[in-house]
Amino acid sequence: MFDTEAALALLQYGDSAYPAGGFAFSWGVEGLSADDLLSGQVDLDDLVFEHLAFRWNTMDRILLRRAFIAADLDAIAAADRTAEAATPSAQMRDGSHRAGRALLGVSVRLGGSLAIAYRAMLSADARLGHLPVVQAIVYRDAGIGFEAAQLLSGWTLVTGLVSAAVRLGVIGHIEAQQSLATARHVLEALLAETPDSDVQPSSFTPLIDIAVSRGPSRHVRMFST
Amino acid sequence: MKQMLTPTKPARISAARVGIGGPVGSGKTALVERLIPALMARGIDIAVITNDLVTAEDAERIRRSGLIDPARVSAVEAGACPHTVIREDPTLNIEAADELERRFPGVELILLESGGDNLASTFSRDLTDFWMFVIDVGGGDDIPRKRGPGVIRSDVLVINKTDLAPYVGVDLDRMHREALAVRDNRPVLMTNCRRGEGIEAVVDIIEREVLFRA
Numbered sequence: 001m002f003d004t005e006a007a008l009a010l011l012q013y014g015d016s017a018y019p020a021g022g023f024a025f026s027w028g029v030e031g032l033s034a035d036d037l038l039s040g041q042v043d044l045d046d047l048v049f050e051h052l053a054f055r056w057n058t059m060d061r062i063l064l065r066r067a068f069i070a071a072d073l074d075a076i077a078a079a080d081r082t083a084e085a086a087t088p089s090a091q092m093r094d095g096s097h098r099a100g101r102a103l104l105g106v107s108v109r110l111g112g113s114l115a116i117a118y119r120a121m122l123s124a125d126a127r128l129g130h131l132p133v134v135q136a137i138v139y140r141d142a143g144i145g146f147e148a149a150q151l152l153s154g155w156t157l158v159t160g161l162v163s164a165a166v167r168l169g170v171i172g173h174i175e176a177q178q179s180l181a182t183a184r185h186v187l188e189a190l191l192a193e194t195p196d197s198d199v200q201p202s203s204f205t206p207l208i209d210i211a212v213s214r215g216p217s218r219h220v221r222m223f224s225t
Numbered sequence: 226m227k228q229m230l231t232p233t234k235p236a237r238i239s240a241a242r243v244g245i246g247g248p249v250g251s252g253k254t255a256l257v258e259r260l261i262p263a264l265m266a267r268g269i270d271i272a273v274i275t276n277d278l279v280t281a282e283d284a285e286r287i288r289r290s291g292l293i294d295p296a297r298v299s300a301v302e303a304g305a306c307p308h309t310v311i312r313e314d315p316t317l318n319i320e321a322a323d324e325l326e327r328r329f330p331g332v333e334l335i336l337l338e339s340g341g342d343n344l345a346s347t348f349s350r351d352l353t354d355f356w357m358f359v360i361d362v363g364g365g366d367d368i369p370r371k372r373g374p375g376v377i378r379s380d381v382l383v384i385n386k387t388d389l390a391p392y393v394g395v396d397l398d399r400m401h402r403e404a405l406a407v408r409d410n411r412p413v414l415m416t417n418c419r420r421g422e423g424i425e426a427v428v429d430i431i432e433r434e435v436l437f438r439a
Contacts, residue, residue, distance in 0.1 A: 019315070023310075
């Protein structure tokens with residue numbers, strides 16, 4: 001049965017206009033494009049797949065679940081510290097912090113009780129505030145279920161990547177819709193499989209990590225990552 | 226779950242936030258460079274955020290100016306969306322401002338310089354308490370008549386580079402009159418940031434309208 005209330009929540013939180021600063025993060029699209037390693041829709045679709053399959057599905061999704069089922073703030077913070085330890089690239093860590101803290105800030109201002117409590121912990125520990133952990137907090141505050149939270153986490157990553165590619169002129173607006181459709185199938189396939197509950201978060205996206213890590217050394221830079 | 230049931234209230238936000246927008250090249254960074262010493266001379270504790278469009282040039286310019294502790298200058302990337310980062314989704318700027326307040330608890334005023342645009346940008350009221358729009362004489366004396374949202378809706382319109390008027394055929398008095406007319410006589414200030422002219426009037430209005438000092 002179609003759940004209108006849940007669907008409307010998904011539309012609101014999954015909207016690219018949701019004010020969480022996501023538009024300023026390209027997660028490697030800008031760097032790869034600058035190095036001529038990303039020059040069209042095929043390349044972009046490959047990049048989106050790599051992000052989803054080898055980082056989001058094995059890392060963000062696992063951390064999101066840990067934070068989503070965490071019984072208290074300390075358990076959430078433990079997931080956050082795991083995110084910190086499992087992300088060797090300083091720029092990836094910084095990007096995840098900035099994106100997470102921005103999203104958390106919106107939820108705090110909207111009055112999310114868990115977000116407010118967790119935000120208070122962040123000021124004492126600079127390692128906390130990674131995006132997938134904060135997504136769990138925000139979606140819990142919003143009353144969004146875990147299945148929908150996973151969907152939102154994966155989909156907002158996809159729309160961010162594709163939107164960055166459009167703004168950088170890598171693809172046009174019609175190609176963007178084609179890339180989004182392709183990504184929907186990838187995400188659907190990944191979500192059809194449930195990771196084991198004891199699996200450790202991991203990622204293997206060396207090209208993306210290198211592209212993001214090179215960001216600070218680039219003179220021309222429009223995105224945070 | 227005990228901790229979740231007793232949420233801590235967020236820290237009180239105390240610093241006033243002033244946006245400085247306007248077209249690329251109108252002199253926003255030059256205005257910030259003039260405002261920093263002028264505000265500090267009046268004992269106002271400040272910090273700065275820049276929204277550079279393509280490079281971190283403006284932030285670096287201010288950090289290296291020697292006018293302010295470089296740690297008090299933050300750069301926020303705009304993701305090729307200079308309007309979005311100050312209007313529809315100012316979250317990253319808000320976070321940067323909150324972070325500056327956490328690091329410098331005594332800060333009273335945060336200047337947020339936008340990355341530049343055409344004439345259409347405005348600042349979200351969730352981001353700034355007060356905002357200025359900077360245009361320059363070299364852009365032509367017809368800019369006020371174009372009635373861009375920045376020109377019309379800003380709390381103060383600053384017309385910069387007044388010294389260029391004779392060289393670009395601009396009638397300054399008429400430009401000023403027309404600016405006042407399209408703004409229903411709300412403040413229009415004239416500056417020449419290169420020589421520091423008109424800066425004290427900008428500081429006066431910030432002190433009076435933003436910091437509520439007589």
